[in-house]
Amino acid sequence: MWFTCNIVAFLACLWVVLASSFNETEPRASCTVTSYSKVAEAVASCSEIVLDGITVPAETTLDIALQDGAELRFQNEIKFEYAAWDGPLIKISGRGITVLGLLGHSLDGQGSKYWDGKGDGGGKAKPKFFRIEATGGSLFQNINLNNCPKHCVTIANSDSLTLTEWNIDVSAGDSQGKNTDGFDIASSNNIVIENSVVKNQDDCVAVNHGTNMKFSGLTCVGGHGLSLSVGKSKTDASANVVSNIVFTNCTVENSRNGIHVKTHSDATTGITRYGINIQEDYEEGSSTGNPKGNIPITALTMQNIEGTMAGSDSIPVYILCGTDGCAEWSWSSISITGNDTSNYCNYTPDGFTC
Ligand SMILES: *[C@@H]1O[C@H](CO)[C@@H](O)[C@H](O)[C@H]1NC(C)=O
Numbered sequence: 001m002w003f004t005c006n007i008v009a010f011l012a013c014l015w016v017v018l019a020s021s022f023n024e025t026e027p028r029a030s031c032t033v034t035s036y037s038k039v040a041e042a043v044a045s046c047s048e049i050v051l052d053g054i055t056v057p058a059e060t061t062l063d064i065a066l067q068d069g070a071e072l073r074f075q076n077e078i079k080f081e082y083a084a085w086d087g088p089l090i091k092i093s094g095r096g097i098t099v100l101g102l103l104g105h106s107l108d109g110q111g112s113k114y115w116d117g118k119g120d121g122g123g124k125a126k127p128k129f130f131r132i133e134a135t136g137g138s139l140f141q142n143i144n145l146n147n148c149p150k151h152c153v154t155i156a157n158s159d160s161l162t163l164t165e166w167n168i169d170v171s172a173g174d175s176q177g178k179n180t181d182g183f184d185i186a187s188s189n190n191i192v193i194e195n196s197v198v199k200n201q202d203d204c205v206a207v208n209h210g211t212n213m214k215f216s217g218l219t220c221v222g223g224h225g226l227s228l229s230v231g232k233s234k235t236d237a238s239a240n241v242v243s244n245i246v247f248t249n250c251t252v253e254n255s256r257n258g259i260h261v262k263t264h265s266d267a268t269t270g271i272t273r274y275g276i277n278i279q280e281d282y283e284e285g286s287s288t289g290n291p292k293g294n295i296p297i298t299a300l301t302m303q304n305i306e307g308t309m310a311g312s313d314s315i316p317v318y319i320l321c322g323t324d325g326c327a328e329w330s331w332s333s334i335s336i337t338g339n340d341t342s343n344y345c346n347y348t349p350d351g352f353t354c
Pocket residue numbers: 021022023024025
């Protein structure tokens with residue numbers, strides 16, 4: 001199935017790009033690091049750092065807390081020695097920071113040593129790959145991330161952060177890779193992710209918690225589509241809020257869903273192929289069949305979405321809402337063909353005939 005979507009919005013499509021302002025104070029010490037043992041010293045003393053072809057020891061996070069306004073560049077291949085552990089393999093934090101991949105660089109998670117078809121659900125422990133906690137107009141640009149053991153990029157505790165021109169390629173894991181989410185985002189605000197490619201086996205983007213985000217120019221191949229996945233916390237209701245999220249000008253190919261909005265409830269059953277799949281009965285990768293309105297989905301706007309589907313049990317639009325769980329949705333120009341099964345809607349958005 002391939003899919004083109006134009007504007008999926010939560011609540012009003014308000015989008016405020018905060019002006020990025022960080023301080024270019026002089027002088028800036030410039031340091032090139034070619035071995036892991038020299039990283040800490042460079043991070044502490046330099047405001048321009050090149051990591052050139054280093055190998056990160058097993059069971060170690062390459063933990064880089066940059067100085068305010070510092071710049072980090074990746075050059076050549078950054079390797080991470082194998083170990084069955086939880087990771088992350090790399091964590092970068094800072095305020096007003098710039099992280100750039102130079103031409104020909106890559107970060108390789110050696111996924112083939114971990115993939116066992118079980119993902120998070122058993123088998124070997126697998127590390128998450130790349131964690132970002134950045135604020136104050138930070139930019140991460142042109143990063144080539146390959147062979148994620150499981151989740152590729154985790155963005156948390158971030159505010160005013162842009163990711164552009166990422167190339168995430170986990171396509172070598174198409175038979176055994178699992179839970180290889182592209183971008184997972186929690187506890188963050190004012191996030192832009194644009195002009196990037198994700199080839200993987202799970203959500204291309206999954207927003208768990210946060211506000212004011214814009215995703216544009218994304219190409220997603222092989223995975224589970226563009227997702228809002230809300231309600232992971234069983235104890236903190238404030239962690240189960242997602243608002244003002246816009247997806248625009250994105251393409252999803254050969255994936256289980258085009259667009260997937262899921263709110264968590266309980267227990268498990270199976271899942272099939274969906275163009276637009278909105279379910280309030282999600283739990284642990286599956287559907288309970290018992291939707292709940294505990295996490296209402298309000299003002300969900302869809303415009304100019306077109307796509308084709310293939311395969312048995314392919315459903316263009318599936319909407320399963322709990323009692324009082326869905327309101328004020330406005331849809332227009334939805335065209336999805338090639339399906340094997342009809343739409344299902346227990347709630348019908350304005351402007352859409354189910
Ligand atoms: C930049 O640094 C200078 C000197 O420390 C300070 O006076 C100024 O307020 C800073 N500007 C910003 C935008 O942080």
